[in-house]
Amino acid sequence: MIISALAFALMNLFVKYLEGFSVYQIVFFRAIGTLAFTIPLILKQKIPFLGTQKKLLLIRAVVGVISLTSFFLSLNHLAVGTAVSLRYTAPIFAAILAVFLLKEKIKPLQWILFLIAFSGVLIIKGFGEQINTLGLVLIFVSAISNGLVFVLIRKIGKQDSPLVIINYFMLTALIFGGLMSISNWKTPSQIEWLILLSLGVFGYVGQLYMTKAFQTGKTSIVxxxxxVEVIFTIAVSTFWFLENYSLMVLLGIAIIVIALISNTLYASKK
Structure with a gap:
């Protein structure tokens, strides 16, 4: 899980570094790097390319692209550590959506922990000098749609391979990002080509090791x-991008992280 968190953190930091490129071009390259892994693996394992639940797979892919694009757009308006922290409110929205879409129940203590996490969001908004309304709207669009992705994956269940789910997502991102970036395409330099293509590699490694972590360890521990992604992102962005985080913003981030970790531990025991 630590390897996964570091991979996702590096991907986020490189996206921040590529601010000179359109978000759609970044989404396009993010997809290429991951498809280079998923397509050969699907073919090698002789998995049905289109899957069995095509409608759900396509909806999950579209919602995933909305979440990814909104998150990348938010990095133009928010410090990367703040954006990553706020996006981690996705499990709250997933739990709430699961009540209506999957008929799951939320325990009273979980509601309290969710409210505590939201108090952290209010602290960040109230005391964060770099927080602007557009950035906040974008990151919550990303978090809510990411929460819906969790619910859709739960709905898909084990009837389709994780590789097929990721492949639908990345193919949709490739088409969307490619079409949207035609009008404002920027030719990368050699180092920028390397960084752009690495986004998909980091994303794939993050997904792979997160899956392996949950397969081999107890949820409550893993x-x-x-x-760790939040901590690593804040630490690196402070030195790399010289981003400043006030004590109150760090307090808000800590409240969000602690409340959501507590919810994870509580839910896994239940």
Whole structure:
């Protein structure tokens, strides 16, 4: 899980570094790098390319592209550590959506922990000098749609391979990003080509090792290590991009992370 968190953190930091490129071009290259892994694996394992639940797979892919694009757009308006922290509110929206779409129940203590996490969001908004309304709207569009992705994957279940789910997502991102970036395409330099193509590699490694972590370890032990990504992102962005985080913003981030880790531990025990 730590390897996964570091891979996702590096991907986010490189996206921030590529601010000179359109978000759609970044989404396009993010997809290429991952498809280079998923397509050969699907063919090698002789998995049905289109899957069995085509409608759900396509909806999950579209919602995933909305989440990814909104997140990348938010990095133009928010410090990368703040954006990553706020996007981690996705499990809250997933739990709420699951109540209506999957008929799951939320325990009273979980509601309290969700409210505590939201208090962290309010602290960040109230005391964060770099927080603007557009950035906040974009990151919550990303978080809500990411929460819906969790629910859709749960709905798909084990009837389709994870490779097929990821492949639908990345093919949709490739088409969307490619079409949207035609009008404002920027030719990368040699180093930029390398960084752009690495986005998909980091994304794939992050997905792969996160899956392996949940397959080999108890959820209550493994899941909290997801939040290493927040710590690593804040630490690196402070030195790399010289981003400043006030004590109140760091307090808000800490409240979000602690409340969501507590919810994960509580839910896994239940």
């Amino acid at each position: 899941a909290p290590f997801k939040y």
